[in-house]
Amino acid sequence: MPARLPRPGRPAGGRSRRVLHALRTPIGATAAAMMALVALTAIVAPILWTDRANAHETASILAGPSAEHWIGTDAAGRDLFFRVLVATRLSVLLALGSTGIAVGIGLLLGTAPVLVGGWVSRAVTWFVGIAVAFPGFLLALFFAVIFGAGQTAAAFAIGLAGAPTFARLCQTLTGGIMNRDYVAAARIGGVSKLRLLTRHILPNIAEPLIVNATIGAGGVLLSFAGLSFLGLGVSAPAYDWGRLMYEGLSGIYIHPVAALAPGLAVMIAGMAFNLVGESAARALGLAALGELVPTHRLRRPAPLAAPMGSDEPDDGAVLRVRDLTVAFPTPAGPIHPVRGISFAVPAGGAVGLVGESGSGKSLTALAVAQLIEAPGEVGASELTFAGEAILGGDPRAHRHLLGTSLAMVFQDPMTSLNPTMRIGWQLAEVVREHGGASRQEGWERAVERLSAVRIADAPRRAHAYPHEFSGGMRQRAMIGMGVMGSPRLIIADEPTTALDVTVQEQVLDLLGSIRAADGVALLLISHDVSVVATVCDRVLVMYAGRIVEELAVDRLYGGARHPYTRLLVAAVPDMDTDLATPLPTIPGRPAPVSAIAQGCAFAARCPLADAVCRETDPEMVDDGRGSRVACWHAGEPFPDDAVPTVAVPVAVPQGESRGNAGGFAAADAGAAGAADCPVAGSPLAGSPTPTPEGGSA
Amino acid sequence: MSRLDFTDVTVRFGSGRGAIVAVDGATLSVPEGRIVGLVGESGSGKSTLARAAVGLVPLHSGAIALDGQPIPRHGPRRLQMVFQDPNSSLDPRMTVEESIGEVARFPANRAERRAEVARLLDLVHLDQSHATAYPAQLSGGQRQRVALARALAGRPDVIIADEITSSLDVSIQGTVLNLVRELQAELGLSMLFISHNLAVVRYVASLVAVMYRGQIVEHGPTEAVLGHPDHPYTRRLLAAIPTRSQRKPTP
Ligand SMILES: Nc1ncnc2c1ncn2[C@@H]1O[C@H](COP(=O)(O)OP(=O)(O)O)[C@@H](O)[C@H]1O
Numbered sequence: 001m002p003a004r005l006p007r008p009g010r011p012a013g014g015r016s017r018r019v020l021h022a023l024r025t026p027i028g029a030t031a032a033a034m035m036a037l038v039a040l041t042a043i044v045a046p047i048l049w050t051d052r053a054n055a056h057e058t059a060s061i062l063a064g065p066s067a068e069h070w071i072g073t074d075a076a077g078r079d080l081f082f083r084v085l086v087a088t089r090l091s092v093l094l095a096l097g098s099t100g101i102a103v104g105i106g107l108l109l110g111t112a113p114v115l116v117g118g119w120v121s122r123a124v125t126w127f128v129g130i131a132v133a134f135p136g137f138l139l140a141l142f143f144a145v146i147f148g149a150g151q152t153a154a155a156f157a158i159g160l161a162g163a164p165t166f167a168r169l170c171q172t173l174t175g176g177i178m179n180r181d182y183v184a185a186a187r188i189g190g191v192s193k194l195r196l197l198t199r200h201i202l203p204n205i206a207e208p209l210i211v212n213a214t215i216g217a218g219g220v221l222l223s224f225a226g227l228s229f230l231g232l233g234v235s236a237p238a239y240d241w242g243r244l245m246y247e248g249l250s251g252i253y254i255h256p257v258a259a260l261a262p263g264l265a266v267m268i269a270g271m272a273f274n275l276v277g278e279s280a281a282r283a284l285g286l287a288a289l290g291e292l293v294p295t296h297r298l299r300r301p302a303p304l305a306a307p308m309g310s311d312e313p314d315d316g317a318v319l320r321v322r323d324l325t326v327a328f329p330t331p332a333g334p335i336h337p338v339r340g341i342s343f344a345v346p347a348g349g350a351v352g353l354v355g356e357s358g359s360g361k362s363l364t365a366l367a368v369a370q371l372i373e374a375p376g377e378v379g380a381s382e383l384t385f386a387g388e389a390i391l392g393g394d395p396r397a398h399r400h401l402l403g404t405s406l407a408m409v410f411q412d413p414m415t416s417l418n419p420t421m422r423i424g425w426q427l428a429e430v431v432r433e434h435g436g437a438s439r440q441e442g443w444e445r446a447v448e449r450l451s452a453v454r455i456a457d458a459p460r461r462a463h464a465y466p467h468e469f470s471g472g473m474r475q476r477a478m479i480g481m482g483v484m485g486s487p488r489l490i491i492a493d494e495p496t497t498a499l500d501v502t503v504q505e506q507v508l509d510l511l512g513s514i515r516a517a518d519g520v521a522l523l524l525i526s527h528d529v530s531v532v533a534t535v536c537d538r539v540l541v542m543y544a545g546r547i548v549e550e551l552a553v554d555r556l557y558g559g560a561r562h563p564y565t566r567l568l569v570a571a572v573p574d575m576d577t578d579l580a581t582p583l584p585t586i587p588g589r590p591a592p593v594s595a596i597a598q599g600c601a602f603a604a605r606c607p608l609a610d611a612v613c614r615e616t617d618p619e620m621v622d623d624g625r626g627s628r629v630a631c632w633h634a635g636e637p638f639p640d641d642a643v644p645t646v647a648v649p650v651a652v653p654q655g656e657s658r659g660n661a662g663g664f665a666a667a668d669a670g671a672a673g674a675a676d677c678p679v680a681g682s683p684l685a686g687s688p689t690p691t692p693e694g695g696s697a
Numbered sequence: 698m699s700r701l702d703f704t705d706v707t708v709r710f711g712s713g714r715g716a717i718v719a720v721d722g723a724t725l726s727v728p729e730g731r732i733v734g735l736v737g738e739s740g741s742g743k744s745t746l747a748r749a750a751v752g753l754v755p756l757h758s759g760a761i762a763l764d765g766q767p768i769p770r771h772g773p774r775r776l777q778m779v780f781q782d783p784n785s786s787l788d789p790r791m792t793v794e795e796s797i798g799e800v801a802r803f804p805a806n807r808a809e810r811r812a813e814v815a816r817l818l819d820l821v822h823l824d825q826s827h828a829t830a831y832p833a834q835l836s837g838g839q840r841q842r843v844a845l846a847r848a849l850a851g852r853p854d855v856i857i858a859d860e861i862t863s864s865l866d867v868s869i870q871g872t873v874l875n876l877v878r879e880l881q882a883e884l885g886l887s888m889l890f891i892s893h894n895l896a897v898v899r900y901v902a903s904l905v906a907v908m909y910r911g912q913i914v915e916h917g918p919t920e921a922v923l924g925h926p927d928h929p930y931t932r933r934l935l936a937a938i939p940t941r942s943q944r945k946p947t948p
């Protein structure tokens with residue numbers, strides 16, 4: 001049984017909704033129906049039919065199926081059909097009991113390291129590691145022989161035998177939670193170990209544990225049948241399905257149904273448990289151990305010659321987008337995260353797309369690459385890539401064009417790289433798949449591309465696995481994969497957001513130089529204006545699913561006219577930022593795509609908003625010099641008091657310290673700081689420098 | 698308030714020849730009531746140093762002291778930490794109130810705990826209505842404020858903030874930075890503010906230390922270090938900041 005573990009990065013919440021949704025899928029519905037049937041039989045059968053199941057009919061011993069006895073009778077002349085039904089309760093109860101024992105012991109062993117540290121915890125881990133290596137059924141047999149026959153003994157035998165698996169599962173799950181920062185925060189906060197276990201760990205591992213236990217119960221049912229079948233489990237006069245199979249075995253040649261019917265019951269009940277567990281796992285987003293690697297929508301360009309643009313329009317744009325929309329259905333009606341945007345990326349040009357999270361940047365990129373999956377819907381009056389209309393028509397032809405001429409780079413390269421495959425082979429695979437290159441050619445090209453993206457010692461590093469690369473190297477390898485072919489356009493969605501400034505600089509540099517060397521166009525997406533400004537020629541600013549301004553990058557600082565652009569630019573501190581004032585921030589939160597109000601979407605946060613803005617959405621206006629902006633008050637100065645420069649609404653009475661807040665941090669030697677430091681007589685009382693002498697190396 | 702001293706701190710992971718020296722003889726002080734910025738690339742040992750201070754990783758050698766005393770590992774924690782990723786630093790199954798209340802130091806009963814949580818939410822400019830929200834219902838910036846409030850709940854003398862704005866949008870980063878400066882000024886906190894972004898550190902910290910490969914290679918008043926960087930790594934860091942003046946030439 002592959003354990004089900006939580007997929008990384010799955011948001012919490014909405015569980016019951018997802019479970020309900022699962023019930024509506026065919027498998028989910030079947031599972032639920034089977035489970036209900038088994039449960040109902042377990043409850044009802046012994047009440048209604050015990051007498052009939054135990055009634056001896058000496059006249060018909062070992063009879064075959066008949067109208068009276070649907071599947072015949074056993075050696076004592078008892079009706080087998082009712083015996084199978086009545087046996088349901090005991091069989092299921094025993095299976096649940098054993099599972100309970102296994103989970104209980106597993107929890108105890110698996111979470112022990114939280115409560116006891118040091119060698120005890122290491123010993124437990126070691127012990128569990130050894131115990132899981134034994135085949136479960138052999139262990140069960142072993143314990144059954146030790147404990148002797150009888151159902152309680154068998155329940156313990158099977159429970160004990162299953163415990164190591166659950167202990168290992170609990171260890172893995174607990175380990176995952178222990179690594180989360182909230183556990184660290186609780187520990188730093190002085191939360192006791194017991195409380196850590198009950199408040200933080202158990203609730204967060206309960207879900208996968210229950211799902212795995214349900215699936216496990218199906219297996220336990222089988223084991224139990226096995227033990228009883230061997231005569232080690234339930235003993236007469238009690239009977240479970242295994243016992244019935246055991247009794248039916250003697251007559252298997254004359255009367256096969258007697259042995260097969262209880263076997264069928266075991267299968268049905270086992271499947272019910274399994275299916276319920278599996279569909280719950282799917283609904284809750286738990287991945288099987290083997291598939292923890294999220295598969296990523298990744299487009300791999302091949303080295304085919306890009307179709308050169310004979311039919312390309314003369315404006316030379318490699319990508320042209322007009323009135324692009326993206327819609328998703330929701331229970332409350334469709335939402336439109338991208339609401340009619342138009343732009344073009346010139347061949348060999350670099351265009352930046354900026355905006356806060358949720359403004360629709362990524363969806364725009366995915367829509368262009370035709371990676372929006374149903375039920376999402378993409379619409380546009382024009383979507384032209386490399387001279388070819390890619391919306392409508394033959395999707396396979398578009399896929400080919402996109403596959404060969406468009407490269408995508410995502411924020412987290414780890415989700416796009418296969419962790420179990422050497423980097424070089426992953427790159428080589430791209431050309432082998434699309435271009436039919438040989439292994440050798442593919443590898444050589446991979447090594448060459450890896451050095452092109454400045455991976456030092458590429459011939460050797462190509463043998464490495466992704467986890468052996470640093471974040472920056474992985475991102476460069478991803479870019480290398482993108483340029484294995486000869487793409488016309490690279491779309492990079494937040495490619496440096498997870499990286500250090502120095503590494504970010506290297507990656508941006510690399511994108512810039514690939515563009516210069518190979519004439520590849522670039523669409524660079526970021527929430528950080530300063531990132532886009534270092535690489536791009538033109539900048540598109542996106543807010544709530546619309547482009548609100550387009551301008552040349554050299555106008556970004558000083559020449560931007562849309563209030564949102566100006567605020568975005570001002571929000572990034574740089575080495576010249578005034579230390580005496582609070583950082584300018586954009587008040588409020590981005591407009592939710594589900595509820596975009598009438599009028600300008602930015603009005604609620606805009607220092608220039610007036611009645612007209614709230615009434616009517618401004619049209620995009622082109623100034624004829626390559627800039628366009630959608631704003632009623634484009635370029636007007638901000639009112640002094642309406643203060644987009646006041647960061648946070650002041651909720652705390654401030655006294656005089658408020659005015660000095662900025663000056664304090666600026667205080668180089670502490671004079672200003674001392675003045676408004678409410679506590680210390682002098683903040684410098686201790687030491688004038690942060691490091692005693694000799695701290696450097 | 699208090700001062701925090703790291704003296705010749707070494708942290709190792711593993712043992713024998715395979716051991717990794719994450720922090721290599723780092724010496725650093727956070728004086729009373731000051732914000733010290735700690736900069737360096739990822740993997741340079743910044744977070745390990747921070748985690749060593751709060752007892753999440755053991756020291757190999759050296760000492761970390763609060764006001765000259767070893768840091769107590771039991772009882773009230775005078776040292777608190779705020780983490781980079783507010784998605785993982787808040788328990789998804791606990792409300793804001795529960796998360797903050799769990800570490801709140803003084804309340805004796807439910808009502809007092811409530812009041813304390815309300816005070817803390819106020820301090821980080823979060824609306825009281827957020828008390829009953831789960832992390833999934835908050836934005837990244839709001840979650841980071843909750844994390845700050847939780848750190849303050851322990852009434853700490855020193856706070857360690859580890860890359861607390863790195864996973865936020867730049868538009869939200871500003872509000873968190875302003876909040877840090879404001880809290881520091883109001884409460885006179887001592888703070889070790891870790892970041893790889895020099896512009897951010899320059900804005901909040903009056904003193905700065907540069908970490909490179911486990912060692913503190915440069916330290917001093919922010920203006921002096923950033924104005925006249927001595928170490929080549931500091932210069933590289935400075936050069937890497939995208940600024941409006943420093944545009945790459947385009948073909
Ligand atoms: N599959 C989806 N179903 C419904 N809404 C979605 C889906 N994907 C994204 N959205 C919504 O679309 C909006 C824009 O998302 P996105 O393009 O990812 O923004 P950005 O990249 O600018 O951060 C967000 O509000 C997001 O919640």
Ligand code: SF4
Nearest residue numbers: 600603606613631632
């Ligand atoms: S149209 Fe009005 S509300 Fe919208 S950005 Fe312009 S000034 Fe602000």
Ligand SMILES: [Mg+2]
Nearest residue numbers: 361362493494
């Ligand atoms: Mg995005």
